[in-house]
Amino acid sequence: MKLxxxxxxxxxxxxxxxxxxxxxIEYFQTVSYLKKNNIPIGLLIPNxxxxxxxxxxxxxxxKKISDDTIKIWTAxxxxxxxxxxxxxxxxxxxxxxxxxxxxxxxxxxxxxxxHETIFLHRNxxxxxxxxxxxxxxxxxxxxxxxxxxxxxxxKLPSSCNYKEDEVELENQWTENNKKxxxxxxxxxxxxxxxxxxxxxxxxxxxxxxxxxxx
Numbered sequence: 001m002k003l004x005x006x007x008x009x010x011x012x013x014x015x016x017x018x019x020x021x022x023x024x025i026e027y028f029q030t031v032s033y034l035k036k037n038n039i040p041i042g043l044l045i046p047n048x049x050x051x052x053x054x055x056x057x058x059x060x061x062x063k064k065i066s067d068d069t070i071k072i073w074t075a076x077x078x079x080x081x082x083x084x085x086x087x088x089x090x091x092x093x094x095x096x097x098x099x100x101x102x103x104x105x106x107x108x109x110x111x112x113x114x115h116e117t118i119f120l121h122r123n124x125x126x127x128x129x130x131x132x133x134x135x136x137x138x139x140x141x142x143x144x145x146x147x148x149x150x151x152x153x154x155k156l157p158s159s160c161n162y163k164e165d166e167v168e169l170e171n172q173w174t175e176n177n178k179k180x181x182x183x184x185x186x187x188x189x190x191x192x193x194x195x196x197x198x199x200x201x202x203x204x205x206x207x208x209x210x211x212x213x214x
Contacts, residue, residue: 026107030083034103039090042102053210060100061209062114068121070204073098076115080108121204128185130162141167141198142183163189170197178202 034041042060046052050062050073062073081089089111092099098114118129120138124145127138139161146154146167153168164187171182184197199207 023105024107027103027105030103030107030109033083034086034101034109037087039086039101040096042100043096044098044100045096047097055209059209061206062098063206063210070119070121071116072119072206072209073114073116074209075112078110078112080104081111083107083109085109085111119204124202126200126204137162139163139165141165141185142181144179147172163187171199175201175207180207 031041042058044052044060044062046062048064049066050064050071053061053063055061059075061075062071064071086101086109089095089099089101089109094113098116100112102110102112104110120127120129125143126141128141130137130139140156141161147169151169153166155166156164158164166186168184168186169181170184171180173180179202180200181202182197182199184195186195187193201207
């Protein structure tokens with residue numbers, strides 16, 4: 001029995017060492033440096049009524065609801081930097097509001113800047129705010145009425161969607177007595193081709209982002 005306990009202790013010690021060694025000593029040196037200089041890791045302090053959520057991979061997301069308007073901030077641009085850049089990056093007034101950093105296994109920092117998307121939710125329709133055209137306007141991106149009689153893909157007219165997006169219903173199901181949807185928005189506007197998707201419930205809870213509820 002004593003021999004077994006010794007073997008288990010050695011195994012546990014080696015396992016913990018392997019976990020630490022897997023990340024590399026540089027990782028722990030960077031974490032120590034950031035803590036010493038009071039630079040938070042992966043921290044967002046929401047203001048102006050925003051609430052911070054985390055998806056299943058611990059990626060932060062900000063959301064604010066004002067009447068029928070929904071504002072979200074999601075990760076947009078991320079870059080790797082040497083830890084020596086940490087102080088300068090953290091000095092930005094947007095840091096910990098819409099910017100944050102994490103530590104990579106090799107000791108470098110992964111710095112992320114978020115971007116805002118605005119939605120308008122009226123009745124059963126969802127509109128997305130277009131910031132690339134003036135005057136700024138909302139474009140229709142979803143209503144269940146789009147997808148009837150087995151229709152899964154709709155090309156929207158410019159009268160309700162200035163980009164004339166093609167909206168595709170990728171999935172539809174019921175969860176916790178609420179209808180849920182995954183839609184994909186495809187377009188080619190002014191030689192800029194894009195494709196992106198949203199997964200949400202009928203009350204506009206973004207299922208892929210909010211508190212890892214899926």
